[in-house]
Amino acid sequence: MRLVQVNDAAWWWDWVAIAASLLLALLLTAALFHYSGQPVQEALSAMLDGAFGSTESLLETLTRATPLTFTALATVVAYRARIWSIGQEGQLLMGAISGYVAAANCAGxxxxxxxxxxxxxxxxxxxxxxxxxxxxxxxxAVDEIISTVMFNYIVYYFLTWLLTGPLRVKHAVYLQSDVLPVGATLPPLVADTRFHAGFLIAIACSGVVQVLLKRTAFGFEMRAFGFSQTVTRFKGIRSERLFWGVMALSGALAGLAGITEVMGVHGRLNTDISAGLGYTGIIVAMVAGLNPLAALVVAVLFGGLVNGGFMMQVLTGVPKAIVFATQGIVLLSFLACSRLARYRLRWTR
Amino acid sequence: MTDFFTGTIVISMLTATMRIATPLLLAALGELVVERAGVLNLGLESMMLLACFAAFIVTLVSGSQAAGLAAAVATGLVIAALFGFMTITLRTEQFVTGLAINLLASGLTLYAFRAYQIVSGKESPIITLLPNLSLPLLADLPGLGEIFFQHNLLTYLAFGLTPLLWAFLYRTRYGLELRFAGENPATLDTRGLSVAWRRYLAVLFGGAMAGLAGAFISLGSSVRFVPEMTAGRGWLAIVIVIAGNWLPQRVLLAALVFAFMNAFQLQAQALGLNLPYQLLLALPYAVAVLAMMLGRANSRAPTALGIPYQRP
Structure with a gap:
């Protein structure tokens, strides 16, 4: 079996790929429910209802989409320059830590x-x-794929050390810090929800990243760097500076994911701030085709999936962990389908 | 501190090192072969987790540890086949595919465990662990016997496989061909030898080894199943391959060093050391970054690592 490139593939194949991967993910999830003896229809409709069914659930979905948008944008920035960072998780935690410490020291x-x-x-x-x-x-010349993963762990242990030592609340049962000082939190924009201004910042950031990539010299250099490092060197662009510049920008976006979660949702530092938001952001960005505006849309979709998962578990008892498997299936089928949009499998000897 | 001088703590620390090293070594040896063939499998962590669950649940339901082991290996093989199809046949980006596999497998594990808890009504069922096999005569050696020769099957397998794997990679024709798939696949192709076929076999071997590593984490060390019980050991195995500079003997050494740091952390309190335990837990990762900084001059990283092969 070999993969053969199709040169005359029509433009709409990309859209077919997205639609096909979503459909495939839906079917596989339904099959999973079916074969593990769960009510398929009830579970799926509870999930949909929990995600987008009412104003409250829609706002909760947007709240969950906020950090995903930031980590996805962090991924878009790095991957457009073909820098394969997996460090969004650690950078998110680092942003949460440094933002919290700054707020605690600037109280008043x-x-x-x-x-x-x-x-x-x-x-x-x-x-x-x-x-x-x-x-x-x-x-x-330390490979960024590996070093970023290493720092994800190092920062996580740093956070747990802070929470058992310097930032620990006296007599607290859980690993958590004191609450943020008054005035450092992002209050809910709508009463009785958790929807906070972080989402607006996320929208603004996705616009800024879009403009940055399309309309500025830095964005052009970044994309050129992604195409060919040799060419950028001939153009007189300092590739080292560009490299850590892109990584810093990507890290800043991931850091915003962390601090807005602390300011808008948790109100303090704890060990559950991330729970995989950095890794999911990578998947959101990939499914969005590394487009900053599409990343926002896909983040809302994935946020809805997680939020819907809670409702599903409450209403039908189907474990919500399934949504992570579904996210994995979405990405796998998207990768496969977008391959097959440009290539065909041929049986050859 | 008298315990320290009588050696009790040292012996139990070294015994623990061997035990902790087992899953790390199994997974790292598998990953070593995969990477030597030019494929980077970042899905290792969750492959281990799903295999760990498979070993647990099958042992629990069937009552047979052999069936549990087989289920773990089969699970590793299935996930590896999926990963291989995506990255080798469809030539998708390897590390993104690995991350997707990670989400998929960890989500599946958690879902299946919760679903089992609900259906069976058992909150925290338990299994019997693999028995420790004392090797005749050797196990009676003072000190050394306890450290090296009173472990379960998988520990002997992990340590026994290391020299075999070295011999395979460096002393056989098949090992040479496999390394060529990772160094210079085009050469292999011009000789009429299939790159894809060799990469598939390597990835499947890696899957089976991840399966055994997962099996050890449940059958070899814990009577209960806890979600996320692999706790980063799959990632650590990937680090061990790098810190071991893609050489079997160094991978063994790296696995032992990382396992010792972990065993030391477990005993640090008993020794009266007042270090934060997080520091010791984070140490392997920091050491790995340092190793990569210092080791770039004589890096043995496969040249075509992470690059899908496409005939020009």
Whole structure:
């Protein structure tokens, strides 16, 4: 069996690929429900209802889509330059830590100033970690795929150390810090929901990334760097600087994911801030074809999946863990389908 | 501290090192072969987790540990076949595919475990562990016997496989061909030898080894199943391959060093050391980054690692 490139593939094949992968994921999930003896129709409709069925659930979906949008944008920025960072998870945690520490030390400042400082510190924390991996790559040729994964673990253990030591609340049962100082939180925009201003920042960021990629010299250099590092060198672009610049930007976006979760949802540091949001962001970005605006849409879809999973578990008792498998299936079928949009499998000897 | 001088703590620390090294070594040896053939499998962590669950649930339901082991290996093979089809036949990006496999397999594990809990009504069922086999005579050696020769089947298998694998990779024709699939696949292709076929076999071997590693984590060390019980050991195995510079003997050494750090962390309190345990847990990862910084000059990384092969 061999893969043969089709040169005259029609433009709509890309859309066929997306539709086919979503359909395939739906079918496989339904099959999974069926063969594990769960009510297929009830479970799926509860999931849909929980995700988009009412204003409250839609807003909750958008709340869950917020960090995913940030980590997906972080992925888009890096992968467009063909820098394969998997460090969004660690950068997210680093952003949460640095933003929290900044807020705790700036308590008492006027609210607008405090909010800005907290957000900025969160972005900077993520950016610093990203730039470090970029520096390790350009100075020591340390592969970024592996180094970023290593730092995901190192930062996670750093966070648990902070929560058992320096930032620990006295007599607390759970591993968690004190709450953020007054004025450093993003309050709900709609009463009785968790929907906070972080989503608006996420929308703004996806616009900014889009403009950055399409309309600025930096974006052009980045994409050129992705095509060919030799060409960028001939053009006089310093590839090392570009490398850690892109990693810093990617890290800053992931850092925003962390600090907005702390400011808008958790209100304090704990070990559940991420729970895989960094890794899921990579999948969102890939399914969005590394397009920043599409990333927003796919993030809402994936946020809906997670949110719908909760409703499904409450209403039908079907374990919500299935949504992670579904996300994996979506990406796998998307990768396969987008391959098959440009290539055909031929049986050859 | 008298315990330290009588050696009790040292012996139990070294025994624990061997035990902790087992799943790391099994998974790392598998990954070593996969990467030597030019394929980067980042789905290792969840392949191990799903295999771990398969070993647990099949042992629990059938009452047979052999069936549990077989189920774990079969699970590893199935996931590896899926990964191979995607990356070798469809030539999708290897590390993204690995991440997708990670989500899929960990999601499936969690779902299946919860579904089992609901259907069976058992909250936390338990299984019997693999028995420790004392090797005749050797097990009676003072100190050494306990450290090296009173382990279960999988530990002996992991350590026994290391020299065999070295011999296969460096002393046989098939091993040479496999390494060529990762160094210079075009050469293999011009000689009329299939790159895809060799990569498939390597990936399947990696899957089987991940299966055994997962089986050890349940059958070899815990009577209960806990979601996420592989706890990053799959990623650590990938690091071990890098820290071991893609050489079997160094991979063995790296696995032992990382396992010792973990065993040391378990005993640090008993030794009266007041280090934060997170520092010791994070140490292997920091060491790996350092190893990569220092080791780039004589890196033995396969040249075509991570690059799908396409005939020019």
């Amino acid at each position: 400042l006027p609210t607008p100033l405090l909010l800005t400082a907290t957000l900025l510190a969160g972005a900077l924390g993520g950016a610093a970690l990203g730039a470090l991996c970029g520096y390790l790559k350009s100075r020591f």
